[in-house]
Amino acid sequence: MLEKVKSILLILLIMMSLVLTYTLWFGRPPLQEGVVPRYEYAYFTHPLLLSEIIQPSKILFYEEENVLHLYRRGDQEYVQLWDKGLDFLDKRLEMHNAKIISKEDVDGLFETFSSKIVYLFKPYFPLEYLMKTTMFPDLEIERAIILWEEESVYVILEGNGNLLFPLSRAEELYAGIIPEGRNPHILLSASRTLRIPAEEEPHIPLEESTDDKDIQDIQGIEEEIIVNGSEEDENAKELHNWEIEVSGDIFIQEADIWAAEVILKKEEINYEQLVRAFFFDLSMARRIEERDGALYFTNGEKGLRIYPSGLLEYAAPRLERVFSNMSYGTALQKGAESQSLYGGWLPDMYLSEAIHFLGGYRFLWSTFHEGLPLEGENTGSEMVINEQGVSYYRRSFHIVSEEIYERKPFRPYDEAIYRVLSLNREYFIEHPPVLLSMEPVYYRKKTDQAVPAWAVHFEGLGIVYLHWITLDPL
Amino acid sequence: MKASEGGLGGEVMDLSKAKTLLIVTFLFLNIFLVSQILLDEGRGNLASFGRNEEMSRLETALQEAGISLDVSLPRGGLRIAHLIVEPWRFQPEDIIYELWSVLEKDETEVPPIYEEYDSIANDENLRIVTYLFGDYTLVERKEGSLNLRALEEGSLLQTNSIEELQNSAQKFLNDFSFLNNFIYDYAQISQKGPILNYRQEYEEFPLYAGYLQLYMHELNPAGFYLYRLDPIGFAEQKREIIPPSTALVRFLETYNKSNFKTSIIEFSLGYYSQEYDAERWEIPPVWRIRLNNGEVYYVNAFTGNLER
Structure with missing residues (x-):
């Protein structure tokens, strides 16, 4: 009996010593470890490929006879064009074929060739995302230009350095990088000026608007413009005849841009x-x-x-x-x-x-x-x-849910420019107007609604958003 | 037969002796192990196997910061959660009526109350309302703190012991429905006289974020700062807090060395956050480190960051 008790006691003591040793040895973490947080990488969406991080801000296609077509982000045609363009650049460009050229050479080649596609990058596209190279590790591409004639193809990567890639087999171009749809634009380039004389005050066709509120707003503008036009103020006359300097390249769609107010829903x-x-x-x-x-x-x-x-x-x-x-x-x-x-x-x-x-x-x-x-x-x-x-x-982020009312065309771009000038008359008397950018956008004025608008940016002023029909500032 | 019996009996005896020897050996081993564990806990994790290096690092850090540790570190190893609180909601008029009835001992009627609004730089978030009644002002800030001041201040001469002040203050607090659940924390001497610090408590955890600072002139309260919270309960998710030694190391990393001899006179676990103007919020557990020069620091017991 005593032996049985001894055996049980011994077993208990052995087990207790094991538990105590474990507690003493592993009971608490050392100071430097502390409480290590669980580092969970819970991606909402998969990380992008390098080449997907930056995509062109615009894609330009120069047809022969210098007709310019432009494709914007979010267009179906844009997406297809960039997919094919990226595939072409990725497969065809080899660094050992690259030649460093000057800015003048780039301009010369650009003028020489009538058929070309230009991928504009704003922000810039790092060369390392397109090809592995140690030669130009810091090259950032502002424009990727594909030029072609019947037999030859050239690719220019232009940025803080300029590289020329001579290629051959022009027929492969027709496999896809040339757009199927056409979207002609005009270019308001830096060398041109825009004159808005007083006698060419914008005419706003009321019949195009079916919404009562819009009609009232438009009538308000027309009255205001007429009042301004009839003023004896010398400054006002001067303003109407001022030249507007266009800084940088501004592309304006030749055809009407149709859009409608949209309902937004929260992401x-x-x-x-x-x-x-x-x-x-x-x-x-x-x-x-x-x-x-x-x-x-x-x-x-x-x-x-x-x-x-x-x-x-x-x-x-x-x-x-x-x-x-x-x-x-x-x-x-x-x-x-x-x-x-x-x-x-x-x-x-x-x-x-x-x-x-x-x-x-x-x-x-x-x-x-x-x-x-x-x-x-x-x-x-x-x-x-x-x-x-x-x-x-x-x-x-908000997602476009549905359009409200029917689609209507944007007012012409020169009316929008005139509107900004008249709204900031005092400022432009002191400062010659320099137009930095101008593009059609959707402007979110309420949490759940967005209005098509002209976004007009003059030097010295912030971006002014104008309602696409009434041209009222938003 | 005898030999075999004697042999068997001898084996039984040897086995019995061996068992006894092993029992004694393991008994001593277990006593030693238990004593080591108790010693470890008593020192707040400072001395245990595998942590001698850290202990020496902590001692070096204390020396470099010119700080001595006058208290033993408490136990760590707890699993706790954030504390959910709401702001204390009150009507200033109710507070004023109650203050008046106690301060003036119901001898006179409550005088007219004047309100003055002050907003710094038109910032609504910094709005301050001052209530004037009799010889008193009550200042209410937007986040809900209250500051009571008597317009005529009493003598700053201090002849009473802290215990006497504490007893007198406790009688004062017991008269107010909104102050009587505050728990005495510590006293400090300022240029405006002695200050008695009180705090709130929730489920035996100190709630440092809810506080009362009582200014004493002689044995009479001369004013107070009050910030009171309504604890709702603990958040669901518990996690282990950092050991006190880790909190101490993190504090020393950010502490600016003083020219005077400084010592840690209190090291305790509670809940603290800054004052918020919000509907409801969670307060983290903190290690509170109080120095002999009156400075108080709060180290977040989850992250090790200093709470400011």
Whole structure:
């Protein structure tokens, strides 16, 4: 009996010693380990391929006799053209065939050839995304130009260096890089000037508008224009006859641009997944319900605010740097990867701006609907990034749900220019008007609605958005 | 037969002796192991197998910062969650009536209340309302903090002990429905006289974010700063907090060395966040580090970041 008790006691003591040894040895983690957060990469959408990160801002096709066709982001034709163009450039360009040429040579070749396709990149396209090369690691492409004649094909990559690639077998071009549809445009180039004399005041055909409110608005404008035109003010007369300098290339569609007001719906996003993407571990982020209905998550080091409108804003001040030497290509790649993580990519979402500053890069993305960008306050996405990571992120995407009323054509571009001039008469008396850019857009004026608009940018003024029918400032 | 019996008996005896020997050996081993574990916990994880290097690192960091550790570190290893709170909702008039009835001992009627609005740089978020009643002012900030001041301040001479002040203050607090659940925290001496600090508590965890600072002149309260919260409960998701030694290292990394001899006089676990103007929010657990020079620091017990 005693032996049995001894045996049981011994077994218990042995087991207890094992447990105590384990507790003592592994009971608590060493200091330097602490609590290691679970690092979950929960991508909303797959990260993009390098060649998908930047796509052309516009694609131009110069037909013989110098007829210009333009294809914008969000167009079906644009998507097909770039797919085929990228495939062509990827397969046909070999670095050992490249010749360095001057800017004058580029201009000379451009004028010589009548058939050409130009892929305009704004922001620039890093060469390293197109081909592996150690020769030109920092080359950023502003224009990729394909020129051809019957027998020969040339590709020019133009940017902070210019490379010429002579190719052969022109017939392969016809396999797809030439657009099937046509979309003629005129170019308001830097060398031209636009004169708007007083006697050519814009005529606004009221019969084109069927909406009562629009008619009232249009009548208001017409009256205002007539009043301005009849003023004895010398300054007003002077204004009407001023020449407008056009800075840079502005492309205007020859045919009417038809559009309608649209209803927008908020991007659907899984906010729990989103918070996890920023904080890796939900238990690390504390939640604050603000009085305006916004939700704020913070761990004391970084904060994510989700507004009732769907706008989300993230800031990590400790990641801001005084100086960053990250390369453009790396920044783009990290930015695109972060975009995949922080909400993902939407169809027709494109990088629209890339700004380098001492502390890193600032990227802006926007969405397009049938070739027109969706603009407006806090619309799209903004990211500030450096080697340390994303220090600021903003996202507010809306998807076009349906059109309201019937489609109507945009007012002619020169009427829109006139409208901006008349709205800023005092300013332009002091400052000669320099037109920097002008394009048709969708302008989000309410959370759930967007209006087609002319976005007109004069030097010294911000971008002015004008209603596409009434030309009222938005 | 005898030999075989004796042999078997001898084997039984040897086995029995061996068992006894092993039992004694394992008993001593277990006593040693238990003592090591208890020692480890008593030192707040400072001395245990595999952490001598860290202990030495911590001691070096303390020396470099010119700080001595006058208290033992508490136990870590807890799994807890954020604390959910809401702002304390009140009507200023109700507070004023209650204050008046206690301060003036119901001897006179509540005088007319004057309101003054002040908004810094037209920022609605910084809006301040000052209520004037009798010889008192009550300042309400947008996030919900209250500051009571008597227009005529009493003597700054201090002849009473902290215990006497505390007893007197406690009687004062017991008279108010909105102050009587505050728990005495610590006292400090300022240029305006002694200040008694009180805090809130929720389920035995100190809630440092809800506080009352009581200014004493002699044995009489001369004014207070009050920021009160309504705890709702704990969030669902629990996680392990960082050990106190880790929190101490993180604090020392950010601490600016003082020319004076500084020591840590309190190291405790509670809940703290800055004051928010919000509907509801979560407060993280923190390690509070209080120094002998009056400075108080809060290290987030989940992230190790200093809460500001």
